[in-house]
Structures are given as C-alpha cells and as structure tokens.
Amino acid sequence: MGAGAVRRQGDAHPLTSKPRAVAPPPSGEPWTVMHMVKWSASYLELRGVDSPRLTAELLLAHVLGAGRLDLYLQFDRPLTAPELASYKPLLQRRAAREPLQYVLGSTQFRGLDLLCDSRALIPRPETEGLLDALSSVSGQEGPVGQALDVGTGTGALALSMAHENMAGSVLGVDVSEDALDLARSNAARAGLESRVGFRRGSLFEAVNGEVFDWVVSNPPYVATDELSATEPEVREWEPRLALAGGADGLDVIRPLVAGAATVLRGGGWLALEVGWDQTAAVETLLKTSGEYASIDTREDLAGRPRYVLARRK
Numbered sequence: 001m002g003a004g005a006v007r008r009q010g011d012a013h014p015l016t017s018k019p020r021a022v023a024p025p026p027s028g029e030p031w032t033v034m035h036m037v038k039w040s041a042s043y044l045e046l047r048g049v050d051s052p053r054l055t056a057e058l059l060l061a062h063v064l065g066a067g068r069l070d071l072y073l074q075f076d077r078p079l080t081a082p083e084l085a086s087y088k089p090l091l092q093r094r095a096a097r098e099p100l101q102y103v104l105g106s107t108q109f110r111g112l113d114l115l116c117d118s119r120a121l122i123p124r125p126e127t128e129g130l131l132d133a134l135s136s137v138s139g140q141e142g143p144v145g146q147a148l149d150v151g152t153g154t155g156a157l158a159l160s161m162a163h164e165n166m167a168g169s170v171l172g173v174d175v176s177e178d179a180l181d182l183a184r185s186n187a188a189r190a191g192l193e194s195r196v197g198f199r200r201g202s203l204f205e206a207v208n209g210e211v212f213d214w215v216v217s218n219p220p221y222v223a224t225d226e227l228s229a230t231e232p233e234v235r236e237w238e239p240r241l242a243l244a245g246g247a248d249g250l251d252v253i254r255p256l257v258a259g260a261a262t263v264l265r266g267g268g269w270l271a272l273e274v275g276w277d278q279t280a281a282v283e284t285l286l287k288t289s290g291e292y293a294s295i296d297t298r299e300d301l302a303g304r305p306r307y308v309l310a311r312r313k
C-alpha cells in the first residue's frame with residue numbers, strides 16, 4: 001500500500017458537474033428504499049464521496065441484511081423506524097469520509113471475509129497480487145513449510161497463505177498491538193488459529209531463531225510528501241504507522257531487506273509490495289546486499305511494477 005495504491009486528492013474525480021441535491025420525502029410520507037438511496041447518494045456526492053450511489057446502496061443493503069441487488073426488488077418499501085435509526089449513523093460516518101470498509105466493519109481479501117476497522121490498514125486488492133507473483137516465481141516448488149508476514153495488519157497475507165495452503169504455518173508480526181488484536185480475531189473467524197500465529201515486534205525482533213521459506217511484506221512505503229496529498233479516507237482514518245515510509249518511503253524497506261536474509265533459508269523467497277516508483281531502488285538494495293541469487297519485479301493488474309521478489313542464495 002502506498003504511492004502506487006492510494007488515490008490522491010485531485011486525481012480524476014467522478015464529479016464533472018455540480019451535484020444535485022435530492023429533497024427528502026414530503027412531510028408525512030415515508031422514506032422508501034428508493035428515495036433513501038437517491039437522497040443518500042446526493043448527500044454523499046455533495047460531500048465529495050467517491051461512487052456515492054454504490055456507497056448508498058451498500059450501506060442500506062448492509063443495514064437491511066440484504067444483497068445490494070435485492071434493494072431493486074423492494075424499492076418502494078417504506079423503511080421502518082429501527083432501520084432508519086441504524087442507517088443514519090453509518091451514512092454520517094461515510095459522509096465524514098470514514099472509509100466504507102471501516103463503516104461496514106469488514107472487507108473481502110482473496111475470498112476471506114476480514115474484520116476491518118481503524119486499528120489496521122484496509123487490505124487492498126493490489127496486495128492480493130503479491131501472492132500470485134510469489135507463486136508464479138517460486139513456480140514448481142509447491143506449498144512451503146513456514147512463512148513470515150512482516151507488518152501483518154489485519155492478517156490479510158498471513159491468513160491467505162494458510163487458507164490457500166500455500167504455507168503449512170505462518171507467523172505474522174507487527175509493531176501495532178491494535179493491528180495484532182484485529183489479526184487474531186480474523187484468524188479465529190477463519191478457523192486458522194492453529195496454523196497462523198501473531199507476535200508483536202519491529203521487523204524481525206519477534207522471530208525466535210525460526211527460519212522461513214518465504215518472507216512476505218506489504219510494508220509502510222508512502223513518502224512523507226505523498227501522504228499529505230492522499231484522500232481524507234487514507235490520511236485521516238488509516239493508521240499512520242501502516243503508511244508512513246519517511247522522506248523517500250524507504251525507511252522501513254531498508255532494514256526489512258537487510259534483515260530478511262537472516263531469517264530466510266537458502267533458496268527461500270522474499271516478496272515485497274512497494275510503490276511503483278520504488279522498485280528500482282528496492283532492486284538496488286537487494287543486489288547490493290549480496291544475499292540474493294535472483295531478483296524479479298512483477299506488475300500489478302494495472303500494469304505498474306509493484307512486486308519485488310528475490311531468492312536467497
């Protein structure tokens with residue numbers, strides 16, 4: 001997550017013309033599903049929220065315990081007082097630019113439904129590609145024994161590796177106890193506690209002499225000046241610790257690359273997600289360490305170089 005992943009303020013915004021306000025229903029008439037969706041969409045649009053109609057539908061569907069498309073089957077149904085009371089605070093939170101995933105309380109990552117709140121970074125779709133890139137370079141080797149996820153956050157990468165049987169057991173480490181609490185809840189929810197453990201510590205501090213077949217990480221890598229230019233959803237709501245990578249975004253990546261060789265077995269792989277403008281610098285760090293036999297950069301679905309993979313000598 002970082003320079004290559006976050007939408008910045010001023011990026012092409014869906015608003016090309018002034019948004020139109022939708023009036024509430026006339027006094028005495030109920031809010032119907034349709035009216036609420038339309039009104040909420042205009043309310044969110046006026047507050048600069050991306051994809052306002054889709055957002056309104058997802059929030060209302062969440063409150064009604066229905067699928068988004070099910071709303072279209074009950075568009076004229078009046079909303080009950082309890083439904084309105086549950087919906088309003090969620091709409092207000094999103095209008096205050098709290099990310100949709102935090103408001104809904106969960107998000108999907110490689111088929112896992114992960115609890116998600118402001119204790120940890122929202123797992124991004126592009127991070128899913130890190131594991132595909134790793135499988136494609138490690139090729140015929142098949143599932144590995146032990147993997148380490150550095151900066152595990154919600155546990156997205158660690159849990160996916162176990163869930164998909166890419167690794168027999170996984171250790172997730174993070175400096176944030178808040179993030180680890182969330183990751184542990186996610187492990188319990190996915191029934192993976194016996195195969196995925198979590199420990200607190202900076203980088204490799206919490207590793208107790210274990211050696212890993214894979215070390216994966218989506219570290220904080222947003223450069224300081226880029227962080228202040230991100231959307232409010234990112235800079236005001238997501239943990240700074242999960243994003244901030246210092247002046248050039250490489251503050252965490254440098255010691256991560258240096259230390260990974262000490263916990264990787266010979267022939268094991270280091271797989272990093274970094275910003276599209278950082279891959280050359282990361283390749284140089286890996287080469288100059290002298291610890292890696294092959295170094296490979298892969299692109300994300302948008303065609304940007306994002307994943308750097310290196311095989312330990």
Ligand SMILES: C[S@@+](CC[C@H](N)C(=O)[O-])C[C@H]1O[C@@H](n2cnc3c(N)ncnc32)[C@H](O)[C@@H]1O
Nearest residue numbers: 123151152153174175176202203218219220242
């Ligand atoms: C970009 S987030 C990635 C979270 C998760 N792996 C994902 O891909 O969604 C980076 C994570 O690294 C953690 N972190 C920051 N500095 C760290 C350090 N020195 N050692 C370990 N974890 C760190 C943050 O708390 C955060 O959870």
